[in-house]
Amino acid sequence: MFKLFKKKKKIGCPVCHEKNTVGFGTDYLASKFESKISESEKIGITQTYQCSICKSIFYKELNMFQKFAKGQIERLREFIKRDLQLNDTLRSELDSIGLSEDYAMVKLAPARVRLKNGDSYDFATIRVSNDPPIGYDLDLFSKVIFIDEVESIEPSEFGLSKKIRDKARNALEMRMGFYPVSLQTRNGERVIINGQTLFFRNKEIKGAGLIPSNERWDYSENYIFEDKIENQVLIVAKI
Helix, strand or coil: CCHHCCCCCCCEEEHHCCCCCCCCEHHHHHHHHEECEEEEECCCCEEEEEEECCCCCEEECCHHHHEECCHHHHHHHHHHHHHEECHHHHHHHHHHHEEECCCCCCCEEEEEEEEEECCEEEEEEEECCCCCCHHHHHCCCEECCCCEEEEEEECCCCCHHHHHHHHHHHHCCCCCCEEEEEEEEECCCEEECCCCEEECCEEEEEEEEEEEEECCCCCCCCEHHHHCCCCCEEEEECC
């Protein structure tokens, strides 16, 4: 009798049937779907998978399938193919800014960069990792640039100090998704950033002019928060 009412599994994968799906667990796939996902090409150390129904391509993080965002397969190929080690000059310039680590142990730094083609960017996140630059979180950047295209690295006037960045890594969650870190300007204006932030800009206040504060965040007080920063770029380098 039980089998008569058992819900029939859908054929394919969650992306075939569920709008805006970019990731799902292997348990969910097995319980709800007659999976049509199988191993596909291996690119470097990254094994890719493809659904034969919707043709979506995935990679795995532990027990999660993650769908490749547009253009990221090509980026992965370039990451594997290119020599992305920092040369001595760029390494020295980056050392003067200081790398900090995010929760995934990826080394990051805020910088101003000038490219070999003459373009420059004030909001450039330097990412130093042997892990490939894939994942939907990277789509927050307007552009992803490889380190071999960079001519010079220098401190950004909007970049936060390594001391502040290291403090932010240990911030406690006070509300859902809110990890307040208290800072101040040199004339005593009170500033709050949310967790691991690399840059700050609010009118005339810039990240380089901020210093840590021992003040605890108080929801009833008024603080200065960062303005939204558009057109940030990601600079990708290998260790």
